[in-house]
Amino acid sequence: SCSVSTLDARRFFERENELLRQRYHEEYLASYTYNTNVTDDNRQAMIAVYARNAVQNKQLAQKIKSSDYHLSEDADIRRQALHLSKMGASALNTEDYLALQNAISSMQSNYATTNVCSYTNRSDCSLTLEPHIQERLSNSRDPAELAWYWREWYDKAGTSQKDNFAEYVRLTRKAAHLNDHRSYADYWVQFYEDADFERQLDASFKQLLPFYRQIHGYVRYRLRQHYGEDVVPAEGNIPMHLLGNMWAQSWNEVIDLFTPYPEKPFVDVKAEMVQQNYTVQKLFELGDQFFQSLGMRALPPSFWNLSLITRPDDRQVVCHASAWDFYQDSDVRIKMCTEVDMHYFFVVHHELGHIQYYLQYEQQPAVFRGAPNPGFHEAVGDVIALSVMSAKHLKSIGLTDNGRLDEKSRINELFKQALSKIVFLPFGYTMDKYRYAVFRNEIEEPQWNCGFWQMRSEYGGVEPPVSRTDKDFDPPAKYHIDADVEYLRYFAAHIFQFQFHKALCSLAGQYAPNDSRRTLDNCDIFGSKEAGRALSKFLSHGSSRHWKEVLQEFTGETEMDTSALLEYFDPLYQWLKQENSRLGVPLGWGETNKIPT
Numbered sequence: 001s002c003s004v005s006t007l008d009a010r011r012f013f014e015r016e017n018e019l020l021r022q023r024y025h026e027e028y029l030a031s032y033t034y035n036t037n038v039t040d041d042n043r044q045a046m047i048a049v050y051a052r053n054a055v056q057n058k059q060l061a062q063k064i065k066s067s068d069y070h071l072s073e074d075a076d077i078r079r080q081a082l083h084l085s086k087m088g089a090s091a092l093n094t095e096d097y098l099a100l101q102n103a104i105s106s107m108q109s110n111y112a113t114t115n116v117c118s119y120t121n122r123s124d125c126s127l128t129l130e131p132h133i134q135e136r137l138s139n140s141r142d143p144a145e146l147a148w149y150w151r152e153w154y155d156k157a158g159t160s161q162k163d164n165f166a167e168y169v170r171l172t173r174k175a176a177h178l179n180d181h182r183s184y185a186d187y188w189v190q191f192y193e194d195a196d197f198e199r200q201l202d203a204s205f206k207q208l209l210p211f212y213r214q215i216h217g218y219v220r221y222r223l224r225q226h227y228g229e230d231v232v233p234a235e236g237n238i239p240m241h242l243l244g245n246m247w248a249q250s251w252n253e254v255i256d257l258f259t260p261y262p263e264k265p266f267v268d269v270k271a272e273m274v275q276q277n278y279t280v281q282k283l284f285e286l287g288d289q290f291f292q293s294l295g296m297r298a299l300p301p302s303f304w305n306l307s308l309i310t311r312p313d314d315r316q317v318v319c320h321a322s323a324w325d326f327y328q329d330s331d332v333r334i335k336m337c338t339e340v341d342m343h344y345f346f347v348v349h350h351e352l353g354h355i356q357y358y359l360q361y362e363q364q365p366a367v368f369r370g371a372p373n374p375g376f377h378e379a380v381g382d383v384i385a386l387s388v389m390s391a392k393h394l395k396s397i398g399l400t401d402n403g404r405l406d407e408k409s410r411i412n413e414l415f416k417q418a419l420s421k422i423v424f425l426p427f428g429y430t431m432d433k434y435r436y437a438v439f440r441n442e443i444e445e446p447q448w449n450c451g452f453w454q455m456r457s458e459y460g461g462v463e464p465p466v467s468r469t470d471k472d473f474d475p476p477a478k479y480h481i482d483a484d485v486e487y488l489r490y491f492a493a494h495i496f497q498f499q500f501h502k503a504l505c506s507l508a509g510q511y512a513p514n515d516s517r518r519t520l521d522n523c524d525i526f527g528s529k530e531a532g533r534a535l536s537k538f539l540s541h542g543s544s545r546h547w548k549e550v551l552q553e554f555t556g557e558t559e560m561d562t563s564a565l566l567e568y569f570d571p572l573y574q575w576l577k578q579e580n581s582r583l584g585v586p587l588g589w590g591e592t593n594k595i596p597t
């Protein structure tokens, strides 16, 4: 292969990036059509576009692999060559590629269209996850009703997809091997561009485990007081159907069962929203105004015209929230089945974070229109939400009247935050530790289901309400496992977001070390052009530079680091250690007995 002049190389990549952008545009249009109208025709049409483009992506990767672009003296050319030579499923032959996309989209269709029967009216089998089942999991205090919805959902959304999942594991393994990866897990890990990433991940988890054990112990103790010793064990795993979420990934929906200071009740922000005639549109407008207050990009008119922000009543849609980049004319959209409450107020900001990222890096060549670390993309919206959910900000938008919390209310609020941010960590860790083990054949197929629950117990101390065996198959009851969405990005985001928050709060003059009035949980960066400038710069690079380089420019750090997270929650952590020892709360848990030994 001859050496190519840098000018020729630049012209080659310019042309190929424009073709790649067009392919992305086609793919996302076809995928959006299917996701906003789940029919088999739309599913097949989407797969056909994917397959056609996979052939082009494979040819491009092979052309680059047989060149010496990776030796160019131009670092940008070398980086583009590195990224574009990474083949995923497009390495498969057409028959295998189609079979893989069929398996994934069939699991997604099942997830999107699963309905369950009502506990109180068994002949009504029209209940959907959003909003019906989630509403019951949040508000019912009847263990039998909660167990009913848990089992209905896992049996219908999970077990029925075992064969599709097995096909997915087989074909992603074949694709990984065609790309000289040891496993599909190793293909996923390469996107963190850090050979040390898995070790760092384990280290972060171990650092946060003591804090999680304090929360887990306290919640189990208070839940046992409420539901009694027949329902909640003193020292065992917490039955997950009591925790307010189908996957027990956040427990804040049932915080009223274990508020640290119940004499200091939470403001019912949802009631306030209803009282003020809040609409779904209003939630999105508030999010848009926040980014504009930072001097960042406003949502373009096409966003408002083409997004799908409430569940339509005339067709099936994939309700799981997602943000979409159509790689053309600032066409960015959100698809979600929004309700007017605090949970969706948070999700709106999470998704608008993706949208802002798309807008900030849209000038990059197609290959670099992404995040340099998958955790960054999932952290942006959450960082804004850390300001929005502060008492200071909620008062400034008229949703509460107390913008300055006393110590007891502060502990209550920190506890509510920890029930989503800290509780999430063992869940996020397990989602991919489990799939890594499956992809690496460390768990054999006959043990896939018991291995899943064994890991949920080992890492998070939660268990199903009823016994499960390997005749069941529960992992596809979680959206990301159906949709081939890697999950450690969310774990990493839960750590990165506090590093970003600390940097932005400092720039906004809202945080100063050892200043009790300017703590991380009392920071609201709304209106700070200084913070907005730094965030815009950080996002605008896309994946054109290594994540450690752009992180260092943004926060001064070069690693994922739990210090900012632990600083944010420190008052709560200290309170829990004292309270748990005062009450004699046992910490830790043993093996679950809900799977055969």
Ligand SMILES: C=C(C[SeH])C(=O)N1CCC[C@H]1C(=O)O
Binding pocket: 249, 320, 321, 322, 323, 347, 350, 490
């Ligand atoms: C909101 C989204 C779409 Se990117 C999501 O899937 N999230 C956001 C938090 C964690 C994860 C989940 O729901 O499991």
Ligand SMILES: [Zn+2]
Binding pocket: 350, 351, 354, 377, 378
């Ligand atoms: Zn996200």
